Amino acid sequence: MNAPAKQLRLPPHSIDAEQSVLGGLLLDNSAWDRIADLLSEGDFYRDEHRRIWRQISMLLENGKPVDAVTVAEALERAGQGEQTGGLAYLGDLAANTPSAANIRRYAEIVRERRVRRDVLAMGRQVAELAESAGSTTAELLEQVTGLVMGLADTKHAGKEPKTISELLPGVLDALDQRAEKGGQISGLPTGFRDLDKLTNGLHPGDLVIVAGRPSMGKTTMAVNIAENVAMAGGTAFVASLEMGADQLAERSMARFGSISTTALRSGQIDDEDYNRISASLAKLYEKRLVISDDPYLSHVSRVRLAARKVRQRFDSLDLIVIDYLQLMRGDGNTKNEELGGITRALKLLAREISCPIVLLSQLSRKVEERPNKRPVMSDLRDSGSIEQDADVVLMCYRDDYYNPQTHLKGYAEILIRKQRLGPLGEIPLVFQGEFSRFCDADRREFAEAAARASEAQKPRFQRRGFDE
Numbered sequence: 001m002n003a004p005a006k007q008l009r010l011p012p013h014s015i016d017a018e019q020s021v022l023g024g025l026l027l028d029n030s031a032w033d034r035i036a037d038l039l040s041e042g043d044f045y046r047d048e049h050r051r052i053w054r055q056i057s058m059l060l061e062n063g064k065p066v067d068a069v070t071v072a073e074a075l076e077r078a079g080q081g082e083q084t085g086g087l088a089y090l091g092d093l094a095a096n097t098p099s100a101a102n103i104r105r106y107a108e109i110v111r112e113r114r115v116r117r118d119v120l121a122m123g124r125q126v127a128e129l130a131e132s133a134g135s136t137t138a139e140l141l142e143q144v145t146g147l148v149m150g151l152a153d154t155k156h157a158g159k160e161p162k163t164i165s166e167l168l169p170g171v172l173d174a175l176d177q178r179a180e181k182g183g184q185i186s187g188l189p190t191g192f193r194d195l196d197k198l199t200n201g202l203h204p205g206d207l208v209i210v211a212g213r214p215s216m217g218k219t220t221m222a223v224n225i226a227e228n229v230a231m232a233g234g235t236a237f238v239a240s241l242e243m244g245a246d247q248l249a250e251r252s253m254a255r256f257g258s259i260s261t262t263a264l265r266s267g268q269i270d271d272e273d274y275n276r277i278s279a280s281l282a283k284l285y286e287k288r289l290v291i292s293d294d295p296y297l298s299h300v301s302r303v304r305l306a307a308r309k310v311r312q313r314f315d316s317l318d319l320i321v322i323d324y325l326q327l328m329r330g331d332g333n334t335k336n337e338e339l340g341g342i343t344r345a346l347k348l349l350a351r352e353i354s355c356p357i358v359l360l361s362q363l364s365r366k367v368e369e370r371p372n373k374r375p376v377m378s379d380l381r382d383s384g385s386i387e388q389d390a391d392v393v394l395m396c397y398r399d400d401y402y403n404p405q406t407h408l409k410g411y412a413e414i415l416i417r418k419q420r421l422g423p424l425g426e427i428p429l430v431f432q433g434e435f436s437r438f439c440d441a442d443r444r445e446f447a448e449a450a451a452r453a454s455e456a457q458k459p460r461f462q463r464r465g466f467d468e
Contacts, residue, residue: 011045011117011120012113012116012117012120013045013046013113013117014045014109014113015045015046017106017107017109017110017113018044018045018046018049018110019049019093019096019097020097020102020103020106021035021039021053021103021106021107021110022049022052022053022056022093023093023094023095023096023097024097024099024100024106025056025060025066025100026056026066026067026068026071026090026093026097027094027097027099027100028099028100028103029060029065029066031100031103032056032057032060034103034104035103035104036057038104038107038108038111039053039107039110039111041053041054041057043110043111043114044110045113045114045117047083048083048084048085048089051075051078051080051083051084052071052075052084052090052093055071055075055078056071058074059071059074067094068087068090068091068093068094069087071090072086072087072090122147125147126144126147129143129144142296142299142301142302145301145302145304145305174186185197185200185201186200186201186203187199187200187201187202187203187356188201188202188203188229188234188318188319188356189201189228189229189232190202190225190228190229191224191225191227191228191229191231191232192224192225192228192414192427192429192438192440193440194427194428194440194441194443195394195414195427198416198419198423198425198427199392199416199419199422200422202225202319202356202358202392203356203391204350204354204355204356205350205351205354205355205356205391206350206356206357206391206392207343207346207347207350207356207357207359207389207390207391207392208356208357208358208359208390208391208392208393208394209325209358209359209360209361209380209386209390209393209394210222210358210359210360210361210394210395210396211360211361211362211363211375211379211380211394211395211396212362212375212395212396212397213362213363213367213368213373213375214362215398215401216396216397216398216401216412217396217398217412217433217438218324218360218396219242219243219323219324219360220251220431220433220436220437220438221394221396221414221438222238222321222323222358222360223238223248223251223252223321223323223436224255224436224437224438225319225321225358226238226289226319226321226358227252227255227256227289229319230287230288230289231283231287233288234288234316234318234319235288235290235310235311235314235316235317235318235319236288236289236290236318236319236320236321237290237291237306237307237310237317237319237320237321238289238290238291238292238320238321238323239292239294239297239303239306239320239321239322239323240291240292240293240323241293241295241297241298241322241323241324241327241328242324242327243293243323244293245291245292245293248291248293249291250264250265251436252280252284252289252436253277253280253281253284254280254435254436255280255435255436255437256279256280256283256284257273257276257277257279257280257281258276258435259273259276259277259280260434260435261434261436262434288314288316290310290314292306294306297322298327298328298329299328299329299330300328300330300342300345300346300349303322303346303349304349304352304353307320307349307353307355308353311353317353317355318355318356319355319356319357319358320350320355320356320357320358321357321358321360322346322357322358322359322360323360324359324360324361324362325339325342325343325359325360325361325362325386326339326361326362328342329342330342330345336385339385339386340385340389343359343385343386343389343390344385344389346359346389347389347390347391359390361380361386363375363379363380363395364379364380366378366379367379373397373402374395374397374413374415375395375397375415375417376395376417377393377417377418379395380393387418390418391418391419391420391421392416392418392419392420392422393416393417393418393419394414394415394416394417395414395415395417396412396413396414396415397412397413397415398411398412398413398431399411399413399453403453405456406456407449407450407452407453407456408446408449408450408453410430410431410432411428411430411431411441411446411449412428412429412430412431412438413426413427413428413429414426414427414428414429415427428441428443428446429441
């Protein structure tokens with residue numbers, strides 16, 4: 001009775017599957033291509049199998065033949081012949097494996113057992129963390145989340161590459177779907193007419209940067225997009241590391257009720273304002289606009305967890321907005337390295353959950369030092385990796401902030417400085433800061449105002465005569 005009970009307590013493993021994988025490779029070297037992406041040395045339970053796998057993989061990756069004799073010789077040279085059973089055990093592996101026909105399935109079994117062992121080990125680690133007195137509950141949850149996410153990453157075996165012939169049917173299906181929409185945008189509408197025309201909407205997996213100097217309206221812009229998504233029946237999640245959730249909710253109320261944010265903050269509200277508040281609440285009620293000001297969202301792992309909770313709660317997630325990049329935390333010896341790791345992780349997260357992420361970012365003070373203060377890509381602060389990781393980069397500019405007498409008063413420009421699959425361009429919007437909102441602008445009126453502003457900035461020369 002004791003022996004079976006002891007055997008049941010062993011970590012999950014399959015000796016037969018491990019032997020069949022190794023034996024299959026000894027019989028058919030070409031089988032390596034079918035499992036090399038699935039297994040690693042650490043997936044094997046028995047130490048001798050890890051050592052044998054290591055030598056087999058080294059031989060095959062160097063283009064050398066693998067059989068019982070060549071592997072036995074390699075093990076001897078490594079001083080591991082005795083620990084692995086030598087030529088006799090390798091011969092048994094080959095003899096007891098009928099063929100390599102099912103080697104992929106054998107490898108999957110080995111991998112599945114490894115994952116189960118990792119889950120057990122993680123459970124023990126979680127128990128130890130829970131029993132330790134050195135962490136707060138929030139820190140404990142952060143550590144546990146990291147363990148779970150790490151395990152999820154390691155179990156992913158990778159996507160099989162596809163030939164162009166295999167990819168084209170999916171491309172044609174997507175093209176048919178766009179054609180059926182009759183020229184409508186294929187992505188998630190931002191709610192801004194000209195922006196949607198140039199970007200074709202926001203697409204699943206995209207990392208979209210909204211950047212600007214302070215007071216340019218980048219938070220208003222990003223939150224307006226989230227509000228528009230929710231108003232259209234979608235689910236939008238806003239992770240705010242700068243403003244409180246109540247403040248953002250107040251701004252939404254101001255926007256949809258056309259109520260001055262100053263009046264809301266001061267409490268100087270008349271009967272007409274109350275009517276507008278009621279109308280605003282009616283518009284916002286039961287809309288799936290989810291806002292969190294949890295400071296722990298400064299870590300990408302927490303954003304991932306929160307996003308999954310939102311998706312589970314509403315059975316959908318169409319957009320994530322994060323305000324803003326420089327308040328997030330990650331690994332790296334320098335700020336540049338840290339932010340680079342964050343943008344890369346967020347890009348991978350966008351692809352993982354098939355949802356666009358709008359990430360706000362500050363711009364360098366260099367903008368203030370030049371006459372033309374319209375921002376360019378080199379103004380992105382602290383992280384050159386933003387340009388690499390982002391699919392779209394939008395920059396906010398308001399001329400009336402720098403030039404109070406400008407003819408462009410009340411206008412904002414959204415500058416598309418990068419778009420991986422589309423054109424660059426400039427989009428005029430009307431900025432109504434009092435109501436925390438942007439609105440579509442009349443392009444002809446904006447062009448006329450821009451022409452007057454440009455004319456006003458030209459240097460004027462005064463003709464001087466001689467004294468008579």
